[in-house]
Amino acid sequence: MAKAFLPLLLVVGLALVVLLQFGFIFLLLALLPSIVAFFIDRDPGKPTSKIVFACNLAATMPSLMPMIDAGIKFRHYDTSLTLSNPSTWLIVYSGAAAGWCLIYLCRYVARFTVTLLYEYNITMLEGQQKRLIEEWGQQIKHPPGMSPPPEL
Amino acid sequence: MIQGTAPGSGIEAFAADTGGVAEEFKNEVLKLNDFLRRYHPSATDAKHDVLQDRYRIELSTPLPEFDGKTTKAYAATDLAEPSRLLFALICQPGTVQRHRAIGILKTITHQCILPLASAGSVQLSRPEEERFVIFYERPQGKKLSELLAEHQHQITPHFVCDRIIAPIASAINQLAELDISHGSINPDNIYFSDMAVLGPCVSEPCGYSQPFYCEPLERMQAMPSAKGEGSTAQDYYALAAVVLYVLHGAKHFTEMNPELLARLILREGVYNAMTRQKEVPEIFYDFFRGMLCQNADDRWSHRYLKPWLEGKRYNVLSPPPPLEAIRPFEFENAQASTRRELAHLFCTDWDKIAESVRSGKLTQWVAVSLRNKDLAEKVARISRSVVDLGFKNEVQLTEQIMHIILLLDPNGPIRIKNLSLFMDGIDSLCAELYANKAHQELQMLAKFIEFNMGNYWMELQRKGSPNYTIPTAVNTILIKLERLRTTMRYSGLGFGLERMLYELNPEMPCLSPLLRQWHVLTLPQLLTRLDRLAPNLSKEDEPLDRHMAAFLASRLSIQHEIRLHDLASSPTLATNRAIIALHLLSMAQQKSGDMRLPGLTHWLVLRILPALDAVHSRSLKQKIKAMLMEQAKSGYMQLLSDIVVTSNYASADQTGFHQAWSLYLMNESRIAGYRKGNRIDQESARFGFIIGKALAYGALLLSLFTVFRGV
Numbered sequence: 001m002a003k004a005f006l007p008l009l010l011v012v013g014l015a016l017v018v019l020l021q022f023g024f025i026f027l028l029l030a031l032l033p034s035i036v037a038f039f040i041d042r043d044p045g046k047p048t049s050k051i052v053f054a055c056n057l058a059a060t061m062p063s064l065m066p067m068i069d070a071g072i073k074f075r076h077y078d079t080s081l082t083l084s085n086p087s088t089w090l091i092v093y094s095g096a097a098a099g100w101c102l103i104y105l106c107r108y109v110a111r112f113t114v115t116l117l118y119e120y121n122i123t124m125l126e127g128q129q130k131r132l133i134e135e136w137g138q139q140i141k142h143p144p145g146m147s148p149p150p151e152l
Numbered sequence: 153m154i155q156g157t158a159p160g161s162g163i164e165a166f167a168a169d170t171g172g173v174a175e176e177f178k179n180e181v182l183k184l185n186d187f188l189r190r191y192h193p194s195a196t197d198a199k200h201d202v203l204q205d206r207y208r209i210e211l212s213t214p215l216p217e218f219d220g221k222t223t224k225a226y227a228a229t230d231l232a233e234p235s236r237l238l239f240a241l242i243c244q245p246g247t248v249q250r251h252r253a254i255g256i257l258k259t260i261t262h263q264c265i266l267p268l269a270s271a272g273s274v275q276l277s278r279p280e281e282e283r284f285v286i287f288y289e290r291p292q293g294k295k296l297s298e299l300l301a302e303h304q305h306q307i308t309p310h311f312v313c314d315r316i317i318a319p320i321a322s323a324i325n326q327l328a329e330l331d332i333s334h335g336s337i338n339p340d341n342i343y344f345s346d347m348a349v350l351g352p353c354v355s356e357p358c359g360y361s362q363p364f365y366c367e368p369l370e371r372m373q374a375m376p377s378a379k380g381e382g383s384t385a386q387d388y389y390a391l392a393a394v395v396l397y398v399l400h401g402a403k404h405f406t407e408m409n410p411e412l413l414a415r416l417i418l419r420e421g422v423y424n425a426m427t428r429q430k431e432v433p434e435i436f437y438d439f440f441r442g443m444l445c446q447n448a449d450d451r452w453s454h455r456y457l458k459p460w461l462e463g464k465r466y467n468v469l470s471p472p473p474p475l476e477a478i479r480p481f482e483f484e485n486a487q488a489s490t491r492r493e494l495a496h497l498f499c500t501d502w503d504k505i506a507e508s509v510r511s512g513k514l515t516q517w518v519a520v521s522l523r524n525k526d527l528a529e530k531v532a533r534i535s536r537s538v539v540d541l542g543f544k545n546e547v548q549l550t551e552q553i554m555h556i557i558l559l560l561d562p563n564g565p566i567r568i569k570n571l572s573l574f575m576d577g578i579d580s581l582c583a584e585l586y587a588n589k590a591h592q593e594l595q596m597l598a599k600f601i602e603f604n605m606g607n608y609w610m611e612l613q614r615k616g617s618p619n620y621t622i623p624t625a626v627n628t629i630l631i632k633l634e635r636l637r638t639t640m641r642y643s644g645l646g647f648g649l650e651r652m653l654y655e656l657n658p659e660m661p662c663l664s665p666l667l668r669q670w671h672v673l674t675l676p677q678l679l680t681r682l683d684r685l686a687p688n689l690s691k692e693d694e695p696l697d698r699h700m701a702a703f704l705a706s707r708l709s710i711q712h713e714i715r716l717h718d719l720a721s722s723p724t725l726a727t728n729r730a731i732i733a734l735h736l737l738s739m740a741q742q743k744s745g746d747m748r749l750p751g752l753t754h755w756l757v758l759r760i761l762p763a764l765d766a767v768h769s770r771s772l773k774q775k776i777k778a779m780l781m782e783q784a785k786s787g788y789m790q791l792l793s794d795i796v797v798t799s800n801y802a803s804a805d806q807t808g809f810h811q812a813w814s815l816y817l818m819n820e821s822r823i824a825g826y827r828k829g830n831r832i833d834q835e836s837a838r839f840g841f842i843i844g845k846a847l848a849y850g851a852l853l854l855s856l857f858t859v860f861r862g863v
Contacts, residue, residue, distance in 0.1 A: 047841035054848035058855035065859040102847055107840035114836045118826040125819045125826075132819075136768045136812045143813055 022079040023067035029083075030060040033096030052099035059095020063088050180781050184758050187784075188687045191751045200277040206231050207270055207287045209240040211278050217295075218288075222247040223355045228287055230269065237290040238269055241355045242276070242283050245668060248377075248583040249284060250354040251659045252625075253332045257354060260330065264323035265350050266291050266343070273661075273671035282670040284661075288352050293345030300339065300398060309433040312398055317439075318461050319347045320391050325454040328384040331624055335359040335382065337390035338366045339397050357580035358382060364410040365426070366390040369417045369446065372410055373496065373572055374565035377584035380576030381625035385448035388457070392426070392443035399432055418493040421473045422446050441468040447563070449617075477521035483508060491522060495561035502569050505553050509538045514556070530559055547599050555608055562612045568605065569596050575606055576625035579632070579656040586653050586663075594649050601633055601652065602640040632656055639705075642713040645732055646705030650698045654706035664699040675707050676744040679737065679752065686751030695759045696733035704736045708743065721803040724766035730759035735797050738789035748787035757784040760796060768809040772801060 017024045028035075037052035063082055070077035082088050132140055201209045210227040218225030218239050228238035243249060249271075257268040269287040276283055293299075296316075300307075320337065327334055334350055335358035341351035359379040364372050368389045371379045396404055408416075416425035423444040432440065438460060442452035452460075460466065480487035481494050484501050488494035498505045508514050515535050519528035538552050554568045565572045570593055573581050578597070585594045600606065610630075614620050622630070636655045639647055654660055662672040666685065672678045678700070682689075705714070716735060719726040734756050741747055757780045767773045776795060783791040825831060 043837075043841075047845060051841070051844045051848040054845070054852040058848075058852040061852075061855045061859045062862075065862070098851075099848060102844045103840070106844035106847065107837060110838075110840035110843055111832070111836035114832055114839055118832065122823055122826050125823050129816060129819050129823075132812050132816050135770050136809055136816075137770065139768070140809070140813055140816050143809070 019071035020064075020067050021071065023064070023071070023077065026067065026079055026083055027060070027064060030063070030089075030092045031056055033093060033099075037096075037099075048103055051103050052096055055099030055102065056092070056096040059092050059098070063092065180777070181758065181761065184754050184781070184784065187754050188751065188758070191687050191754070193684050193751055200275050202231075203270055203272050203274045203285060203287065207238065207240070209242070209274065209276070209285065211276070215239050218352075220352070220355050221361045223286075227290075236269075238287050239290050241286045241288065241352060242274075243285065243355055245281075245283065245661070245671075246583065246587045246663055248357050248580040248657055249286070249659065250332075250356075250358060250381075253354045253358075254286065256330050256332055260326065262323055262326045264319040264348060265326065266352055268352075268354065271354075273673070280669065284671055286352070286355050291343035291345075291349055291351065293343050293349075295340055295351075296342040296344050296348065296394070296398070297339035297402065299344050300401065307398060309435045312395060313435070313461055315344075315346070316342075316348045316398060317391065317395060317457075320350065320394070321388075321454055321457045321461065323350050324384050324387045324391065325458075327387070328454065333358060333382050333384050334387045334390075335379075336362055337387050337394060338363050339394055339402075342394065357577065357584075359386070360580075362390070363405070365405045365408060365413060366393040368448065369414060369422065370561075370564045371574075372414055373499075373567075374574055374577065375572050375581060375584075378565070378571070378573030378577035378581035380574035381623070382574070382576075383448065383623065385451050385453070388443055388451055388453060392440060395436065395439070396426060396432075399436070400430055404428070404430070414496060415493075417446070418474065418490060418496055421471055423471050424473065438466045438468045441470055442466070445471055446474075477517065478523070479517075479521045481514070481517045481521070491518075491524075491527075491560040492564065495557045495564055495567070498557055498560075499567050499572065502553070505556070506538055506549060509535045509553065509556060527559060531556060534559070547603065550596075550599075551603065551605050554605060558609055558612055562616050566600075566606065566609050568600060569593075571596055571600070575609060576623065576629050578606075578629055582653055582656045583660060586649070591649075594652075598640060598649060598652055601636055604633075604637065606630075606633065629656075638711055644713045645696065645698065645729070646701040646710055646714050646736070648698065648702065650702035651706060654703050658706075662699060662703040664697050664703065666697070666700065672703075674744075675704070675740040676747060678703065679740055679744055679747055679749055682737070682755075683749040683751040686755040689755055695730040695756065696736065701732070701736065704740055708736070708739050716797055718798050718800055719802045721806040722766055725763065725802055728760075728763040728766070730756065730763050731796055734760060734789060734793055738793035738797075741789050749789065750785065750787035753784045753787050753789055753792060756789065756792060757781060760792075764796075767801070767805050768812075769805050772805055772808075776801065 016027065020027060031053070034049060034053040034056045038046060038049040041048040067077050067079065067082075199205070201211060203209075208229045208231055210229060213227035215225040215227055218241065220241060222244045223241040226240050226242065228240040230236040230238055254268065254271050257265070258270065261267060267289040269289060271284070271286040273282050274285045275281075294302075320342070324334065324337075334353045336353040337350060340363075341353070343349045343351055357377050357379065358381050359367060359371055360376050362371075362376075362379075366389070367379070368386055371382060371386055374380075393405075413425060419425075423441060426444050427440060439452075439457075442456055442460070445451040456466070474490045474492065476489040477491075480489045481497075483494070483497050484504055486497055486500075488497045498508075509531075512535065515528060515532045518524055518531050522528075534552050534555050538549060541549050541552065543549075550569055554566065557564075557567050565574050571581070578601075582594070582597060585597065610622075632655060636652060639651055639655070642648075650663075653663075659673065661667075661670070662678060666689070667678065667681055670677075670681050672681055701714075704710075714732060714735070716726045716731065719731070725731060737752065737756070741749065760780065761777060764773055764776055767776065779795050780792060783795060
């Protein structure tokens with residue numbers, strides 16, 4: 001998968017260069033936060049960069065779409081207007097920033113959910129342990145002269 | 153907690169341990185105890201001091217003149233015939249009586265044998281015990297010894313022949329026809345009014361109280377309780393001794409002791425040793441020469457005695473002295489000139505015999521001085537075995553030395569270490585050793601039986617006499633030994649020395665401390681007694697002691713160690729005495745027919761309840777206990793046994809416990825896993841990314857959708 005990633009990226013990159021021409025420079029500049037996130041993400045599967053990239057791309061798409069459309073129809077598109085518009089950059093980088101925020105926010109939500117789930121499991125298991133002790137006695141904790149079961 | 157605790161304590165501990173539900177059982181236990189407190193089984197019909205509603209013991213009138221070594225005598229009354237004067241011999245517990253002889257003597261009437269009226273176990277009022285009692289008709293006249301002590305004049309030979317020898321010979325002949333011996337013919341046990349009458353002889357092993365001078369040498373050498381039944385040949389010998397006593401008075405034997413007389417007999421022969429060269433009336437020459445023979449086969453019996461009494465004279469030659477060796481054998485500062493004397497001498501110091509055998513001195517002496525090639529070869533073979541054994545195997549070494557002594561004196565008793573016995577005396581010897589708590593000797597006797605050492609003695613008897621027929625008593629004991637041998641390998645409950653005691657002595661009552669005050673001989677008797685004892689047993693006694701277990705196993709013919717196979721998965725239950733007791737007692741109840749024993753079943757349930765703590769599953773335990781309590785009311789132990797012993801709850805419980813244990817450990821590890829901090833971090837991060845990705849991809853899709861829609 002990792003081996004196929006670089007040639008695929010090269011092919012997609014070349015296709016985009018052909019399609020977007022100067023718009024490709026805009027794309028590179030717009031996806032700069034995603035590129036940075038890719039390189040700093042040490043987690044397996046690079047989930048941080050994927051989230052940042054998805055949010056970054058979602059914010060870039062409104063500005064990028066006219067360039068792609070012009071490229072497909074072999075029309076000239078003046079990229080300088082887009083590049084010189086500060087609101088474009090604000091939207092694009094805000095999208096990347098929203099990606100980072102989403103990462104931290106989801107982690108807290110997940111922690112809360114997981115803790116709740118674990119506590120529930122522990123309570124269930126402790127209830128089962130109590131029933132086992134009631135049925136089989138305290139010696140189930142340390143049965144005399146018995147070796148642990150092989151499956152454990 | 154199950155074993156070795158006082159009854160009740162286990163139950164209370166269980167009740168305390170398991171809280172609410174156990175309270176319910178505590179109530180059940182109280183109910184069991186309450187039942188036992190109120191349980192009063194119907195009393196026995198047997199009257200105190202009376203046998204068969206006919207023979208009554210007058211405990212207020214002791215008759216010490218009839219006391220025996222192991223019996224006390226009291227006056228007795230025949231309620232059917234009050235004019236008939238009787239006396240009762242009350243036997244001590246744990247002693248052996250001659251039951252075969254009792255059975256025979258009860259049926260015969262002979263004017264010169266004291267009539268045996270009856271015998272059996274009697275519930276005594278003082279002490280409050282059940283004992284074996286023998287009722288005899290009271291003899292007329294005085295004891296011969298007392299009469300002779302009082303008599304000042306010379307007794308004429310004709311008087312001796314007509315009033316002493318003839319009646320006693322006739323009595324011995326009668327006994328010989330019935331295939332029993334008297335074994336107790338001596339001046340203190342012959343009663344004389346107008347003729348001699350033989351006194352009692354069945355309350356103890358044959359020859360147990362016989363004075364040494366009234367016994368032939370080989371019986372004199374045996375232990376008093378191990379002389380065996382023998383034959384009437386010993387009675388004829390005793391008759392000759394009695395006549396010598398009559399002719400020469402008590403002084404004739406008072407200067408002797410058993411060892412001195414034995415050495416004299418071995419050196420000079422019986423005739424010379426017993427008569428001590430004293431003059432006797434000429435009429436008795438034949439009598440003494442015929443009667444005082446060392447070899448029982450050569451000894452006069454009624455066949456010769458009757459014609460002699462009728463006046464026939466045989467001109468019997470004086471028996472030759474024993475054949476002497478060229479040179480005597482020296483052993484421990486003493487000398488032996490004959491092989492028999494050497495066997496006797498050897499037994500004075502058992503530990504030194506091996507030395508003489510190993511050195512080859514004995515083989516050489518037999519070959520050179522005795523000039524007996526055949527015997528020398530046999531002794532040499534055994535000597536080689538003794539040398540090979542060295543000091544390794546003491547039992548085998550002892551057996552080899554026993555063989556040597558038997559080879560030297562094949563007609564003598566079997567001598568093995570401290571024991572000196574005849575085959576048919578093993579049963580009474582065992583009982584005596586047990587009563588005296590002689591454990592070392594008992595162990596030796598057990599080895600003797602286990603290794604079939606008596607077989608060599610049998611071989612020698614067969615080789616010694618081609619027409620040898622095994623006497624009834626020996627045959628009976630051989631059958632017992634054969635049966636016992638397989639059980640001697642085991643030492644668990646129901647086996648061991650106690651089992652040996654009951655197998656060898658089927659008439660021995662159960663000597664369990666619980667039942668000591670009763671004469672319990674059969675399984676129904678034992679069950680009935682235990683049922684009656686149940687109210688008093690519940691708080692203090694072991695459910696099954698070694699005596700009771702051995703008695704039960706013997707009566708139930710259990711040949712292999714008691715193993716409760718259905719409880720094998722739970723060793724605590726399988727080895728629990730209360731459960732083993734239930735198993736054995738239920739078998740006994742089945743064998744005894746239809747007997748309802750509610751006292752015993754309640755007591756057993758009470759003893760088994762604490763043992764069930766070994767069952768892990770609480771619900772199973774509750775179920776079993778509830779079933780036991782329900783079935784206790786039935787009075788049938790088989791129903792209890794079906795619940796506790798034969799159902800396969802133990803293995804199911806064990807399997808369930810293993811599975812539960814595995815689950816418990818698994819749950820423990822899962823709980824610990826859930827509580828680990830880094831696991832929560834990892835899991836929340838993983839889950840956070842999943843949520844984040846979902847939202848981000850959602851946003852991207854929304855953006856694409858919006859853009860494409862715009863286009």
